[in-house]
Amino acid sequence: MLKQEISIQADDFSLADEVVLLEKDNVTDGAIVTFTGRVRNNNNGNSVTTLTLEHYPGMTEKLLAKIIIQAKERWNIGRVKVIHRIGKLSIGDQIVFVGVTSKHRQDAFAANEFIMDYLKVKAPFWKKEQITDDGQTSENWLDAKNCDTDKADLWS
Amino acid sequence: MLKQEISIQADDFSLADEVVLLEKDNVTDGAIVTFTGRVRNNNNGNSVTTLTLEHYPGMTEKLLAKIIIQAKERWNIGRVKVIHRIGKLSIGDQIVFVGVTSKHRQDAFAANEFIMDYLKVKAPFWKKEQITDDGQTSENWLDAKNCDTDKADLWS
Amino acid sequence: MIKIVFFAALREQLDCAELSLAADDAKTVDDIKQLLSDKNEQWQQTFSNASLLSAVNHDMVDGSHLVKSGDEVAFFPPVTGG
C-alpha cells in the first residue's frame, strides 16, 4: 500500500482525520499512540506571541524518512504518520504530529517517542520566537536544548 | 478546576472531542500524548468476532483514580483523561483511551504508558471473546498475560 | 453481614454473582474462602485456583486481611482490561 508517511506543511492538520487514516482498514493493529506538539505561551520565562518555523526542504523529508525506517527496524509497528508545520504559528497552534499503530502498545509508545526524540535533534527545523517583554517586541532564534540531544542518545 | 478524569461507559467515544477538552484553555501544556486501544481481529491465532467487557463498578473508578494520582506524583503532567468501555464490542471498536498533556513530551509519554500498564494489570476489567473457528462459535474468558504484569513491575 | 461478590469467569463457574455471610463466621478473607470452598466440590475446585484475586471495599487485599460486618468482599480472576 502506497501512503504518504511524511508531510511538511504550512496548513494546520486534523488529529482526528490523521487517526482515521491510521486506523482505516487496519484491524490487526489494536494500539495507536499519537503525539501532538503545540506552541506554548512561554519559554524560559518570556512571553511568546508567535513562532516562525523554517526548514531545509529536501533534507527534512530525507531525514524523517530515515527515522521512520529506523523505528520500523527496531519495533513491530504498523502505520506511521509524521506531520511538521512550517511558517508562522500562534500560541496553541499545532506544530507537530506523530502517529504510530501497532499490535502491541509498548511498540507503539516506544516508536512514537523515538521518532519525536530523533526529530527534535536531527530534523533540520528551526524556530524563531516573537516575544513581547514589558511591551517590547523582539525576535530570536531558539537555542537547541542539550537535554534533547541527551535524550536521543538514550536510544543508541 | 473540576473535571471528569475517568469515564467507564458502554458508548463509544470520540478521540477528537477528548483531545479538544484536554487542550481547551490550556496554553501551558505543549505536549499531548494519546493512547487508543481497539478490538483486534485475532488473538492467539483464533478469529475474534466480538468481545464482551465486564468490570467491577466502584472499584474500577477507585483504582483508576489511584493510578492517575500516582502518575501526577511521578511526572509533571497537566490534564489526564481515561475512558474504558464496557459491554459488547466488535472488531475495530475502540476499547480504551488515555490522554495526557504536559509541558514536556517525556512526561506525557511516560505518564500515559504508566497509566496503561497499570490499568492493564490493576483495573478490574475482564474480557470475554466470542470466537469463530472452523464455523464453530465459542466463548471464552481471556487469560491474563504475564508480560503485562512484568511490564507494570518495571515502573516500581 | 458481609456481602460477597464474584466476577467474570469466577461468577460463571459458580453460577453466582453475589451472596451474604454472617460476619461472625469469618475473621479474614481466607476464612471466607474456606467457608465458600466447603460448600461443594465445584466451589472447592474454583477456590483452589491460586491466581484468584480478592478485594475488600474496592481495595485489593491478601488472604490475611480482616473482615467485618458491612464489608464488601470481592473474588475475581486476574484482570484483562485495556
Place this chain on the structure above:
Amino acid sequence: MIKIVFFAALREQLDCAELSLAADDAKTVDDIKQLLSDKNEQWQQTFSNASLLSAVNHDMVDGSHLVKSGDEVAFFPPVTGG
C-alpha cells in the same frame, strides 16, 4: 560548481541564503568553511561557532567530508524543531 546554502540564524547573520564556489577551490567541507571565513570578519566570527552543523546532499557530515562539483553543501545551527 558547489552550491552552498545557509539556514536560520546563520543565514541572517551572514545576510546570505545561498552562494556558489568553484569546485577546484575546496576538497573538504572544512576547506569550504575556511574559504568562507576568509571573506570578512563577520563571516569569520560566524564560522568560528563550534556548534555549526554541515550537510552534503542532505546528509549530515563532518568537516573532513570530501566535496565535488554538483554537491549541495549546507551550513546551519543546531536544529530546534518539534
